[in-house]
Amino acid sequence: MFTNLVLFTLLTLPSTATIPITPKNTSGIAGEWNLLHDNLGISPMHMQLLHNDKIVMFDRTDFGPSNVTLPFNRCRYDPFDPVIQKDCTAHSILYDLQTDTYRPLSIQTDTWCSSGAVLSDGTMVQTGGFNDGDHTVRTMDPCDDETCDWVEYHGYLSERRWYSTDQILPDGRIIIIGGRQQSNYEFYPSSSPDYFIPSLNTSSFWLDFLRGGTVNEAITENNLYPFVHLLPDGNLFIFANIRSVVFDYKQNHVVKRLPPIPGDDPRNYPSSGSSVLLPLDENGPIDPEVIICGGAPRDGSRVRSFARAIPTCGRIKVTSEDPNWEIETMPIARTMGDMVILPNGEVIIINGAGSGTAGWGNARDPVTRPVIYHPDGPPNTRFSVMQSTSRPRLYNSVAILVTDGRVLVAGSNPNPFYNFTNVEFPSELSLEAFLPPYLAKEYDPLRPEILSIDVEVIEYRKPLMLMFTVLKFLKLSRVTVRIIAPSFTTHSLGMNQRMVVLKEDKNVSIVGDLFMKTYSIGVFGPSTAEIAPPGYYLLYLVHAGIPSTGLWVKVE
Structure with a gap:
């Protein structure tokens, strides 16, 4: 036997x-696009996959009415909303990967340019936003029936969190870093930690690094949505504008200042490059590496300057004794691209524009071809160009990995409201899936x-x-x-x-x-x-x- x-x-x-197994040694395999839904009813600018294979998507509440109605005569009332004081349409949906269906969810406060994370028990936590949402925490517990929806905690945050970044920590809490005019951080839950942080108060903690060292690095310019990665030693990598540090959040102490990324071009919002922590392999010494790709040049953040996007990626071994940036040129210059780690350890860069910057009508030349970055390849040979989609994905577009290895793509609304006519790039309500080369039948x-x-x-x-x-x-x-x-x-x-x-x-x-x-x-x-x-x-x-x-x- x-x-x-x-x-x-x-x-x-x-x-x-x-x-x-890459596109460059196969016969014309460059991925595949599938249209899943032509009209989700909303144009998602935020997206999170939950552990029951449902995806939370939402935009903002001050867009004006969406294309999907809230059930049971539910409405949002806000007498101070500059656009619409009574809104009976949904600005969040829950999409089911298994059934390819979705249902509307209710959000009562403005989530524009907010942040989020998932707790260890699977609860999604969503923080901040704009106007009546800037001090709000929202949670959602995954469910397999029709009962779960957003629960909102108004005034929970100690500071206004608009364009801040959330990072889950080893102890299961979330650290919420920065935001517009916020050179500080706080925690969710906000209960006192077991360690001491020197500070003048007990709710938020000063982070001088986010102020920047020069006028060109002021908090209002390109320090929003800082890139944050938890390192294997428990410290945080934080990148803002062109500079980065290794930060001990337990003692409120900068452990190491890394060299500026070459080129003097900012990478954070509104220049809107993207960043990932490359895979950590426990089969050898772990030397964590961060890669940052794309963005807009420093003078390109001016409204409607339409400067060419940054064509480079910078890669750095964060904990090396003498860290330096390795610079590579992408096949396609890109701002507002999304970087997604694929199951085989490669990184796809998808969505975005070839010129301009983030904001309403500030970008041109949609980049409809993704590229795949092969981290283990020799320098300057690490990119493969993929198949093009027919749908531009500019400001406020999103992309995530899902269970079966596809990359789901949604959003794009470079207009201040939902606008489908008389604009160069109409609001986009569709949902697409990109199938990377490893999903080809021949494999x-x-x-x-x-x-x-x-x-x-x-x-x-x-x-x-x-x-x-x-x-x-x-x-x-x-x-x-x-x-x-x-x-x-x-x-x-x-x-x-x-x-x-x-x-x-x-x-x-x-x-x-x-x-x-x-x-x-x-x-x-x-x-x-x-x-x-x-x-x-x-x-x-x-x-x-x-x-x-x-x-x-x-x-x-």
């Missing part, structure tokens, strides 16, 4: 051993399918086993197990997005049954909460560069 069993050991292979024989996982919860440093099947097993390719924290995406920033490649259990070889085409692999849970904060993740098994469909897991 064991005649079909064989043992494959990967211990003799280098950690980078793989068979590259189906290499595509693994996860059959089972032997734990209900992934615990830190504890072993786990996965059973999987694959039609054509390539024993010389690297097989990895990866977890991805889905992002809260808005304004070209994917907050809390991160990937961890789990450590292989070297005492467990990959065991395969050639007849049944089934195999098993052993790995360990993340080493620390600093590497992977507690919460829900999408788990993917990647074989020969081709990922499985994702499986929701909880890390704690």
Whole structure:
């Protein structure tokens, strides 16, 4: 009965051993676009995938009426709203990936240019906004019936949070950083932490770095929506304008000042570049790297100057003793692009414009072709250009990864209100899906399918086993197990997005049954909460560069 069993050991292979599967060594594979809905009723500028495969989307409440009505005669009343004081239409929806349907949700305060994160129990937390929403916290508990909706806590935030950034922390709380005219940060929940932060008050804490060092780096220019990434040592990488620091939020102390990104061109809103923390691989020394791509030149943030977008990406090893930026040129200059980590560890850059900057009518030359960045490739050969969509996605567009490996794209409203006529770029209500090259049919024989996982919860440093099947097993390719924290995406920033490649259990070889085409692999849970904060993740098994469909897991 064991005649079909064989043992494959990967211990003799280098950690980078793989068979590259990219568009440049295949026959014309450059991804595929699918239109899912032509009219969602709203034009999303914020989007978050939840662990029950439902997606929260919302725009803002001072747009004027949307194209979807609130049920049960619910309306929003705001006598101070400059556009509409009584609004009986929805500005948020809950989209179900499994049924391809959506239903309206109710938001009572303005969410324009707000931020968000997901707690370890799966609750979505959404912070700040504009006007009556700037001190508000909103929460939503995922549900599988029709009962869940937004719950709003007015006046919860100690400061006005408009264009701020949220980051989930190892202890499960959220740090809320910056915003317009806010050189400070606070926490949700706001209860006192176990550690002491030197400050003049107990609710928000001064962050002098956000003030900038020169007039050109004033808080009102390009320091909004700072790029924030949690580092494996528990500190934060914070980037604003052209400068970045490693920051100890527990002691309110700058640990390290990194060199300015070359070129003197700002990357944050409204220049609107994008940033990701590249995948953290626990199979070797972790040297965290951040990449920042695109944006608009310093003089390009002037209204309707339509300067050419920044064509470069900067990549830096944050914790190196002598960190320096490695600069590469993208195939397409881009501002307002969204960067999404794909299950195989590559990064897609999607949406945006070739000239101009963020804001109403401030951009031209829509960039309809995504590019994929291959982090492990040689410098200056890391980009592949993908298939084009027919729909421009400019200001207030969004993109997220979903369970099956597609990238969902929505939004684009470069107008102050919903406007579908007599404008160059009408408000966009559609929902599209981009299928990266790894979803092409010709890779189906290499595509693994996860059959089972032997734990209900992934615990830190504890072993786990996965059973999987694959039609054509390539024993010389690297097989990895990866977890991805889905992002809260808005304004070209994917907050809390991160990937961890789990450590292989070297005492467990990959065991395969050639007849049944089934195999098993052993790995360990993340080493620390600093590497992977507690919460829900999408788990993917990647074989020969081709990922499985994702499986929701909880890390704690």
